Amino acid sequence: MTNFPVNTFDTAPERSKPALKQLRATFGMIPNILGSMSTSPVLINSLVGLFKNVHGGSFTEDQIQILLLTNAVTNECSWAVAFHTALALKEGVDPADVEAIRERRRPKDKKLAALSALAKTLIQKRGRLDDPDIELFIAAGFSKELVLEVIAVVAASTITNYTASVTKTPLEEPFQPHAWQP
Structure with missing residues (x-):
């Protein structure tokens, strides 16, 4: 090994x-x-x-954590799921929305659900979004420009998710209460 x-x-x-x-x-x-x-x-x-x-972009920190947590779950990265669970809760994301994402469901908040859905779809379709994928995001109150910003967030999380999976990064004690397995 x-x-x-x-x-x-x-x-x-x-x-x-x-x-x-x-x-x-x-x-x-x-x-x-x-x-x-x-x-x-x-x-x-x-x-x-x-x-x-x-x-430093357009998304609020809680929205960024929704994206990063969604990406971690979609990429099945246990370390990142625990880490971003802790950060999302610290940022005031509703615990029910955090749990929904961890269980591969959408948050109850409509705007956060659209944000999470776009990130998940972007990863699953390897960037090949269809018009309805983008329209759902825009209908939730986001702009077309933010579709492209989601790509930057997915890129950042891909770096950490893949690194954690390849290196089998150990989970720190403070994040142990949020441990997750795919």
């Missing part, structure tokens, strides 16, 4: 340290997934730019 390290700031490659420093300032810690990603400076540095753009 191939083991990947979960680097700390001190053990990470030098070219990964600026990214880890930025992300540690955001999270107040270095989540294990970032420690794993830091093994590749190319990967961790790619995430930082995308992360900054996604979290």
Whole structure:
């Protein structure tokens, strides 16, 4: 079995340290997934730019967490589901909506349901959305431009979801109450 390290700031490659420093300032810690990603400076540095753009974009933080949690469930990434469950709840997302997504259902909030549905469909159809997929999203009050912004969020989460799955990133103690299995 191939083991990947979960680097700390001190053990990470030098070219990964600026990214880890930025992300540690955001999270107040270095989540294990970032420690794993830091093994590749190319990967961790790619995430930082995308992360900054996604979290500075048009969606609210609770909407971003809906997207990221949906993506994690759709990609069957246990680490990311637990992590984004914790962050979604911290952002004030209704626990019933969080549980719905974890159970592969849509949130009861109509706008969040459309957001979650678009992300899930985008992943499942590998980007080949049909007009009705987009129209459902727009009918919920989102613009066409935001369809494209969802692609950026999916790209960011794909990086972390795939990394966690490949490296088998261990789940930190604070996220254990939100552990999830596909």
